C-alpha cells in the first residue's frame with residue numbers, strides 16, 4: 287500500500303519511505319491511498335490475541351512493506367517488559383465510562399505507545415529504502431515528547447537522538463527524567479531561553495542546507511520524531527481496536543456493539559487514530575474531542591471555523607496547550623479530499639483561519655462533538671471522580687472525563703459504553719492532582735509523590751520514582767546559537 291500527501295502534490299511513496307521522510311515534500315501529511323478493512327473475522331481473531339499480536343496484525347494492514355514477523359518482533363519488544371504489565375488496560379468508571387489507560391510505559395504518558403515502536407520502524411525503513419546513513423533525530427521539547435522520544439530511540443540501531451529543552455521551561459520531574467537518560471546514542475541539552483527558542487533553533491538546523499551537506503559527508507541525515515509522522519499514528523490505532531476487543535472478551539459489550547470514544551486532544555493525533563479505527567470497520571459511534579481552555583477545536587466542531595487567532599492559555603494540562611492541531615489536516619483530507627484540504631491549509635497559513643464548506647462541516651459533525659473544560663472544572667472533576675469511583679486521574683484525563691460526562695448527559699442515544707483515552711499517569715502531574723484532592727502540596731518531588739500516594743491509596747510508578755535517585759548525565763546549558771555546533775560535537 288502506498289502513501290499520498292493530504293495536499294495532493296507529492297508523489298506516492300512506500301510506507302517505509304513515508305516513515306523515513308516524516309512530512310511530504312508539498313508540506314502535506316502522508317496518508318494511505320485507501321483505508322484497509324478490518325473484517326468481522328479479523329475482529330474475532332484479534333479478540334483472542336495478546337496486545338503485541340493485535341498490534342502487529344493491525345499495523346501490518348497499513349505497513350505493507352514490513353513483514354508480519356518483523357512487526358511482531360518489534361511489537362513484542364516495544365510492548366513487553368518496558369511496560370508495567372498489560373500495555374493498554376481498560377478500567378471501569380461508573381456504568382458507562384471505560385477508561386483506556388495508555389500510560390503504563392517507561393515515561394508514564396501515552397506518547398510511549400507510539401514512541402516505543404516508531405524508532406524500530408524507522409530503523410527498518412533505513413534498510414528497506416537503501417539508506418546508508420544514520421538517522422539523527424532532533425527534538426525540541428516542552429517536556430513529555432522529549433523523554434518519550436529518548437526512551438524510544440535509546441540504543442536503536444542506526445539512529446542517534448539529541449533533545450533540547452528550555453532550561454527553566456520544564457517541571458523538575460521532567461528535567462530529571464531527561465537529564466538522567468541512559469543509552470549510548472542519546473544527547474540532552476538545556477537551552478538558555480524558552481520553548482520557542484529551542485524549537486526555532488531546531489527548525490533553523492533543519493532548514494540549513496549547508497549543514498545538511500556537512501552531516502551527509504559524515505554519514506548522517508536529519509529526521510524528526512514529531513506527531514505528524516505516520517509511524518507515530520498507526521501504532522495508536524491499535525489500542526482502540528484492542529480496547530473494543532477487551533470489552534467484548536469481558537462481556538461488557540456484545541460482539542458488534544458500538545462504543546463512543548472520547549479523547550483529550552492537543553495535536554489531534556490520538557483522536558485521529560481512533561477515527562482511522564472506525565474507518566477500518568471497528569464498531570464506533572461518535573467521537574468526543576475534549577479540550578482545555580485552549581478551545582480552538584471546540585469552536586471548530588461547533589461552528590465549522592478553525593481560528594487560531596486567540597490568546598494562548600497556560601493550563602494544568604500543558605500537553606494540550608496547542609493552537610494549531612496539525613493532524614486535523616488528515617481529517618480534512620478524509621472528509622473533503624486533497625484539493626480542498628490544500629485550500630483550507632493555505633488559508634490557515636495566510637490568515638490563521640479557515641471555514642469549512644457546509645457539506646464538509648455537516649459530514650464532520652455527523653461523527654464528532656467538541657467540549658472544553660475550564661481549569662476549575664478540571665480540578666473539580668479530579669476530585670469528583672476520586673470521590674465517586676476511588677479512581678485517581680491526571681489533569682488531561684480529567685478534561686476528557688468531564689467532556690464524556692457532559693456528552694452522556696446531553697445525548698440519550700449515546701452508545702452503550704464510552705471509551706475515554708487516559709493519556710498520563712496522575713503522578714506525572716502530581717502537584718496539580720494533589721492540589722485538586724485538597725492535599726497541601728509539600729516541597730520536594732519525593733514528598734509530593736508520597737503525599738499523593740498516601741491520600742489516594744495508589745502506588746507511585748517505579749518509572750517515576752527511579753529517576754529521583756539516578757545519576758545526572760547531561761548538565762550542559764547552551765545558548766540557542768550554539769545548537770548547531772552542539773549537534774556536531776555530539777556526532778563526532
Ligand SMILES: *Cc1c(COP(=O)(O)O)cnc(C)c1O
Nearest residue numbers: 551552553554555556605709710
Ligand atoms: C500529547 C498529549 C496529549 C495530546 O495528544 P494529541 O495526540 O496531540 O492530541 C494529551 N495528553 C497527554 C498527557 C499528552 O502527552
